[in-house]
Amino acid sequence: MEFWVINIFALLILSHLAIKVYFQQTPVVFHHMAPNSTKQTIIPIKDTRHLIVSAYKDHRTHGEIRVISIIERDQLSPLLCVVYCKEQGYFITTANVDIHSDHFGFPFVTADMLCKTKPRCSATHVTISTSPYISEISSMPYLPIKNKNKVDKNFQYNFTTCISNLFGGYNNVLQFVQTIEMYKILGIEKVYIYNTSCGPDLQKVLQYYKEEGTVEVEPWPIDQFLVSSKGWKFPERKPDLHNYGQLTTLNDCIYKNMYRSRYILLNDIEEIIVPYQHATLGLLIENLQRQNPSVSVFLIENHIFPKTVFDTNGTFSLPQWKKVPGVNILEHIYREPDRDYVFNPTKMIVNPREIVRTSVHSVLKNYGDTLSVPSDICKVIHVGEPVQGNLMIEQLIVDTKLWEYEKELLPNSDHVLKNSGVCS
Ligand SMILES: *[C@@H]1O[C@H](CO)[C@@H](O)[C@H](O)[C@H]1NC(C)=O
Ligand SMILES: *[C@@H]1O[C@H](CO)[C@@H](O)[C@H](O)[C@H]1NC(C)=O
Ligand SMILES: *[C@@H]1O[C@H](CO)[C@@H](O)[C@H](O)[C@H]1NC(C)=O
Numbered sequence: 001m002e003f004w005v006i007n008i009f010a011l012l013i014l015s016h017l018a019i020k021v022y023f024q025q026t027p028v029v030f031h032h033m034a035p036n037s038t039k040q041t042i043i044p045i046k047d048t049r050h051l052i053v054s055a056y057k058d059h060r061t062h063g064e065i066r067v068i069s070i071i072e073r074d075q076l077s078p079l080l081c082v083v084y085c086k087e088q089g090y091f092i093t094t095a096n097v098d099i100h101s102d103h104f105g106f107p108f109v110t111a112d113m114l115c116k117t118k119p120r121c122s123a124t125h126v127t128i129s130t131s132p133y134i135s136e137i138s139s140m141p142y143l144p145i146k147n148k149n150k151v152d153k154n155f156q157y158n159f160t161t162c163i164s165n166l167f168g169g170y171n172n173v174l175q176f177v178q179t180i181e182m183y184k185i186l187g188i189e190k191v192y193i194y195n196t197s198c199g200p201d202l203q204k205v206l207q208y209y210k211e212e213g214t215v216e217v218e219p220w221p222i223d224q225f226l227v228s229s230k231g232w233k234f235p236e237r238k239p240d241l242h243n244y245g246q247l248t249t250l251n252d253c254i255y256k257n258m259y260r261s262r263y264i265l266l267n268d269i270e271e272i273i274v275p276y277q278h279a280t281l282g283l284l285i286e287n288l289q290r291q292n293p294s295v296s297v298f299l300i301e302n303h304i305f306p307k308t309v310f311d312t313n314g315t316f317s318l319p320q321w322k323k324v325p326g327v328n329i330l331e332h333i334y335r336e337p338d339r340d341y342v343f344n345p346t347k348m349i350v351n352p353r354e355i356v357r358t359s360v361h362s363v364l365k366n367y368g369d370t371l372s373v374p375s376d377i378c379k380v381i382h383v384g385e386p387v388q389g390n391l392m393i394e395q396l397i398v399d400t401k402l403w404e405y406e407k408e409l410l411p412n413s414d415h416v417l418k419n420s421g422v423c424s
Contacts, residue, residue, distance in 0.1 A: 035084055035125045038141035041219050045128050046140070048075065051225055052113070053248060055126045055143040056255040059150040060356075060367070065126050067095070067113040067143065068252050070226070070245055073103065077130060081115030082137055084125040090137060091118065095128055100247065102359045108226055108241040110248045112357070122148075151259035157189040159281055160261035162253035163269045164194065164246040164360070165220055167228075171199025173422055174326035174413075175270060175383065180209060181412040182272050182329075185405050187280040188265065192257070194220035194249040201325055201422050208420035220249060250358055258352045266358065267347040271382045272329075273300050274401055276375075284378060285349065288371065296354030296368030299346040301375045304336040305329075306386035309393055316406070324417060329383045330403065334396035336388045338375075346372070347380045 043052050051070040058066050065083065079095040096114040103109035117123050125142040161183060180191060191209070195217050198206065209215035222228065226240040250266055257264055263285060265273055275284035288298060307327050311317075316330035338344065345361050356365035363370070381402065402409070417423040 033138070034086070035127075035138065035140075035142040037125065037144040040141065042070075042221060042225060043127075043141050043143070044225065045079070045130065046136075047130050048072070048077070049108075049225075050075075050079075050128075052128050052143060054252050054255070055145045056147040056258070057123070057145055059147070060353075061114075063117055063123075065115040065117060065123060065145055066255070067115065067126060067128055068248060068255065069111045069113050069128070070108050070241065070248050071097065071099070071111045072107055073099065073109050074107065079113060080129045080132060081113065082127050082129055082140065083115055083117060083121070083123050084142065085118065085121035085123050088118065088121055091121075092129075092132060098357075100251075100357055100359070101364060102247065104242045106229065106240060106242050110245075110251060124148075147255065147258055149259070155260060155262045157257075157261040159186075159188040159263050159265060160190040160192065160257050161188050161265040161267065162192050162250055162257070163267070164249055165196050165222075165244040166193060166198045166202070166269070167196040167223070167244050169197055169199045171202050172270075172326035173199075173201040173205055173417075174321055174324040174328055176202060176326065177205055177413050177416050177420075177422075178329050178409065179269060179272055180214060181409055181416065182274075182402070182405060184214065184412070185280075185408050186272075186274065187282045189214075190257075190261065191215045192218060192253050193269075194218045194253075196220050196223055196244050199325075204420045204422055205416065208416060218249070218252075220245070247359060250360065254350070254352045254355050254358055261352065263349055264352045265347075265349050266360070267380060268382075270384045271302065271347060271380045272402075273347060273349065273378065274381050275378050276401065277377055281349070288373065288377075292369070292371050294369045295371040296351040296366055297363045297370040298349040299362070299370060299372045300349065300378050300380050301344040301346055301373075302380040302382050303344065303375070303399075304385075304387050305332045305334060305381060305383045305399070306336065306389070306396075307332055307383055308386055308389070309334045309396060312393075316403070318410075320414060320417075320423065324422060327383055329381075330406070330409075332383045333398055333400045333403070334393060335399040336386065336391065337395065337397055339388070344375075 049072045053068045055067045081093050081095045098112040100110040127140045127142045222245045228241045228244045229239040278284040311331050311333050354368040
């Protein structure tokens with residue numbers, strides 16, 4: 001009780017704010033001007049090290065508001081949602097913090113802060129606060145609430161890929177361009193990339209694809225707030241967070257594209273989800289979905305094509321690509337074999353409207369069913385570090401699947417490298 005008494009007291013003092021107070025399902029309501037949305041992409045919650053990233057209305061749970069966040073697990077003091085409704089003004093409720101289960105042992109973890117709304121409230125803005133004092137409410141940075149309208153069909157895109165973060169001056173341009181061009185050939189219309197930092201040539205290519213409309217670059221300055229691990233390895237300084245907040249960006253990307261894209265692919269930039277029996281992802285999914293109408297998560301096996309092993313004939317060792325930084329995926333046609341007793345990790349194609357929370361290799365919570373797609377139907381082609389580095393070339397499997405796309409892939413990649421200014 002004391003808590004709300006303080007609130008009312010604060011209200012009375014700040015007479016310019018205090019117009020109306022009443023108690024219904026929610027404790028405090030008062031009118032004031034609508035807030036402006038903040039321009040920042042990562043916002044610290046005052047007096048804590050928690051961060052909030054974005055806010056989405058969830059039509060599957062009575063329009064509650066989900067604030068995607070990164071929280072310090074062992075510093076969980078009570079948090080408050082401050083919601084602005086067009087009709088009633090601001091109101092404050094307790095934030096229901098739902099911590100994602102996969103924190104990999106790091107102190108900071110992805111979480112959803114769930115905020116209840118009121119009947120007849122068109123909520124437009126939200127923020128998270130530790131303080132119930134109204135004097136602070138109008139000066140806090142507010143997130144705009146997205147996904148206000150539900151869409152059931154006629155999505156803007158059929159396939160969108162969410163790429164987790166670019167960091168550490170990443171400059172693997174040749175593989176990047178070949179990969180994006182493969183995505184386009186396979187039917188992917190949009191690629192979301194969260195950018196912490198990138199190399200000089202990749203910067204040119206990202207600018208090119210932004211203008212072309214293929215790539216959306218989301219600023220992701222997480223390194224200004226937290227120390228990140230690189231992959232699974234721990235750097236010198238004790239890290240706060242796994243992999244530059246990859247799990248947070250993947251969840252944000254799903255919600256951002258929930259009503260824009262029929263399907264979302266979740267994979268890294270060095271991976272391509274390739275159908276082995278269909279010409280495009282559209283044909284593959286149409287087939288799989290018709291046979292399995294209840295499935296919302298398609299798991300695709302990852303297969304390593306070691307970047308250390310080259311096509312001995314040099315078939316696609318082309319002169320124009322020699323001076324472009326990065327890996328030429330067409331030169332790596334040797335695939336590591338499956339191992340007994342080892343499951344290949346998976347990446348995913350999902351129906352975002354059925355996803356609640358995701359991790360990297362599997363979904364943590366979804367409506368609908370999950371299907372493991374057999375690897376003769378579809379594989380993740382992952383040209384990268386070997387996993388079974390002890391194998392001789394004779395023990396690897398020749399797989400020239402990507403060569404089937406050379407007629408489009410070669411000229412399209414050359415066009416981008418030239419017009420982005422990477423190749424003169
Ligand atoms: C998406 O796929 C459907 C069915 O294959 C097709 O009719 C439609 O034109 C596609 N939409 C876009 C935006 O490509
Ligand atoms: C990527 O992030 C870096 C660091 O913030 C920035 O300098 C660069 O302009 C960004 N690139 C794009 C294409 O947005
Ligand atoms: C490499 O060249 C040899 C001889 O022409 C040929 O038999 C073999 O199939 C080629 N390998 C690939 C992967 O193209």
